[in-house]
Amino acid sequence: RFVSYAKLSKDHKCFITSLSMSVIPxxxxxxxxxxxxxxxxxxxxxxxxxxxxxxxxxxxxxxHLVGSKWVFNVKYKPDGTVERYKARLVAKGFSQKYGIDYLETFAPVAKLKTVRVILALAVQKKWSMDQLDVKNAFLNGHLEEEVYMSMPPGYAQSGKCCHLKKALYGLKQSPRAWFERLRV
Structure with missing residues (x-):
């Protein structure tokens, strides 16, 4: 089968081309x-x-050491050009042991229905609305547990590990740690 890009806009063609040019390790x-x-x-x-x-x-x-790994991704601008190359260090939460690396994991989340009702009310009542995004939110949560993580791949030091002071993406308790930070 043949796929034609003839009907795509210039921006979409640029985006498709950039996808094939960016190799994610x-x-x-x-x-x-x-x-x-x-x-x-x-x-x-x-x-x-x-x-x-x-x-x-x-x-x-x-x-017990929780593992760590790198996750790589390419962020694109709306026109399809590369905005930046993103490397995120994450903990291998699946290797955590209950009672050792974590205890509580529950963090409340609003149901989508609830958000929709609030937005509908806001529109109906002409309320002003704002939104915000906390960059790297989970990284601001404080850990209650003693968590030790292996050194990041590519940065290993013999006989050393990371004693975590704050939550990382991938930890089972990261959402809860962020919620607790907001509650204070």
Whole structure:
């Protein structure tokens, strides 16, 4: 079968072309070979350090380490051109053990029906509305548990690990930690 792009707008053609040009690495080794991805990883590590997300410590004896991994993605502008290369360090929450790495995970979330009713009321009553987005929200939650994570791939130090001070994406308790931060 043949697919034609003839009926696409110029912006859509540009977007389709950029998709085929941006190769997202599957592993750290591939990412470190490309300066764009290496810079994205450096930016993420700098942001986590500035946020005081963890401290590097010697691995305590008998401690369970939660794994870590990199997730890579390309962010695009509306016209389809590349906005930035994003590298996010995440914890492997599936490797957490209940009672050791986490206890409570529940975080309340509004039902979509409730949000729709509120929006409908706002429109009907002509209420003014605002919205906001907290960038990297989960990274602002404080952990109640002692969580130790393996060093980020590509940044390993022999015998060292990360003692987490704040939540990371991927941890089972991250949504709750963020909710608790908002409640205060």
């Amino acid at each position: 599957r592993c750290v080794e591939d990412a470190k070979e490309d300066p764009k991805w290496l810079q994205a990883m450096t930016d993420e590590m700098d942001a986590l350090a500035k946020n005081n997300s963890w401290e590097v410590v010697d691995i305590p004896k008998g401690t």
